Amino acid sequence: MNAVWSSLGSYLLAFAVWPGLLLAAPLGWLELWFMRKLVARLQGRQGPPFFQPFFDFMKLLGKETVIPRGVNRGIFLALPVVSVAAVTAALAIVPLPGNPAPSLPGDVVLLLYLMEVPILCEVLAGYVSRSIYGQVAAMREALLSLAYNLPFLVAIIAMAQEAGSFQMSTLQAAPYGLVHLLAAVTFLLALPARMKLNPFSIANAEHEIVADSHIEYSGPPLALFKLSHAVELVLLTELFAVVFIPATPWPLVNLLVYLAAGVAVLGGVTLLATATARLRLTQAFRFYWVWGGLASAVTLAATLVR
Amino acid sequence: MNLIERVIAISRRRSPWICRLNAGSCNGCDIEITPLLSPRYDAEQLGVELHGTPKHADIVLISGTLTLRSREAILDIYAQVPNPKAVVALGSCPASGNVFAGSPLVLSESLDSVVPVDVWVPGCPPRPQAILDGIARAAKLLEDGATKSQLESRRGRLS
Ligand code: SF4
Numbered sequence: 001m002n003a004v005w006s007s008l009g010s011y012l013l014a015f016a017v018w019p020g021l022l023l024a025a026p027l028g029w030l031e032l033w034f035m036r037k038l039v040a041r042l043q044g045r046q047g048p049p050f051f052q053p054f055f056d057f058m059k060l061l062g063k064e065t066v067i068p069r070g071v072n073r074g075i076f077l078a079l080p081v082v083s084v085a086a087v088t089a090a091l092a093i094v095p096l097p098g099n100p101a102p103s104l105p106g107d108v109v110l111l112l113y114l115m116e117v118p119i120l121c122e123v124l125a126g127y128v129s130r131s132i133y134g135q136v137a138a139m140r141e142a143l144l145s146l147a148y149n150l151p152f153l154v155a156i157i158a159m160a161q162e163a164g165s166f167q168m169s170t171l172q173a174a175p176y177g178l179v180h181l182l183a184a185v186t187f188l189l190a191l192p193a194r195m196k197l198n199p200f201s202i203a204n205a206e207h208e209i210v211a212d213s214h215i216e217y218s219g220p221p222l223a224l225f226k227l228s229h230a231v232e233l234v235l236l237t238e239l240f241a242v243v244f245i246p247a248t249p250w251p252l253v254n255l256l257v258y259l260a261a262g263v264a265v266l267g268g269v270t271l272l273a274t275a276t277a278r279l280r281l282t283q284a285f286r287f288y289w290v291w292g293g294l295a296s297a298v299t300l301a302a303t304l305v306r
Numbered sequence: 307m308n309l310i311e312r313v314i315a316i317s318r319r320r321s322p323w324i325c326r327l328n329a330g331s332c333n334g335c336d337i338e339i340t341p342l343l344s345p346r347y348d349a350e351q352l353g354v355e356l357h358g359t360p361k362h363a364d365i366v367l368i369s370g371t372l373t374l375r376s377r378e379a380i381l382d383i384y385a386q387v388p389n390p391k392a393v394v395a396l397g398s399c400p401a402s403g404n405v406f407a408g409s410p411l412v413l414s415e416s417l418d419s420v421v422p423v424d425v426w427v428p429g430c431p432p433r434p435q436a437i438l439d440g441i442a443r444a445a446k447l448l449e450d451g452a453t454k455s456q457l458e459s460r461r462g463r464l465s
Contacts (some may be wrong), residue, residue: 036350044345052353055320059364062314064388066361210358218361218388 014092014101028230029053060223080224086117097251126213137213141203147288152190154296184244198273237262319449325363331370334431369396372413392444422454
């Protein structure tokens, strides 16, 4: 009985503190600020102050929530909460150094499932809003997720095949090889669309469809969606670091390397986002099914060769 | 005022999100908003973000002569902005109708008779730095809880 309680406690600790909400939120704001600042500097601007994402979040918390007429109140308010809870739970599974949660066999499957939940929430948020723009954004998001999930899922599944297990800690400890490189490239292909950045910012194309699928959200629910996006950034970058960057035996060094790798990845996708213009949905779809598909096929083939 | 309320008040000043409302403008004022986001004026330093939907906005920038048809739209969009909110009137048009005053389709009233205006930015069109100054002043009012809509709701709660 005691063992059950202590493992439950460590899950709660992982969810609420590290790598969960309490530390992931500031880390996510830091990453958001870094991206906005980098974009600004590349455009020859000064860019936002360091605490800008925090101010945005706190301001939204202090605002009124307007619920459009005819919208189901329960679903409307539940979606942002579910979204934040799912990304945070996903992050709690990632074996970052110092993560108190015990590793489970098959947690990769759970992780991949939880990572789909925020996308589902966005799609539903667009549809329940009854705004025509929100619905277009939701449709775009749903279609795009069919495209970028091909390379994204294949990259992780190829690593599981290589490591011979669906457990995050085994993936992390897998001996470094060719598959790592190929899978990392495949993962990076999917990343800009996953983060909704140019040239794949199709679902949040503010010049075409006013805003993303959160168009009807305001106040604290919108703040939660923004928070969910910030935590998702941490999740994606740290997942990349944990799976594809070789680990050292020293946890503290690992942590620093992982954080540095995360920032480097973000810098890369931000550079790409500043240098490109938005594609159309069909172009993005074709890109992912042709080039993403090719990369996926090569990666899977490499796992089988050995 | 406890700590969280204080942080939220500061955040209101540091993160003013704006949305534009063209109430019959000649487009001169609207064109002057665009440079705010360009490298020269870079309003993002003040935390300003331009949003397309009133649901995400804190400050509504209203430009142009009020026409008979835009009155309803102004009321509708103003009502969609979640509290607390501020209104900035751009240029001479919303104040007086400017050169269009007296035309048959123009509402010859000041914007103040439609929605409560917090900051008037003079000019035809105003310079970008004047618009930026107007936004900054409105953001400060939001921090102090001194916009007309905030004062109104406080008065409503007291009585
Ligand atoms: S104030 Fe001048 S520039 Fe602005 S909308 Fe009126 S006429 Fe045009």
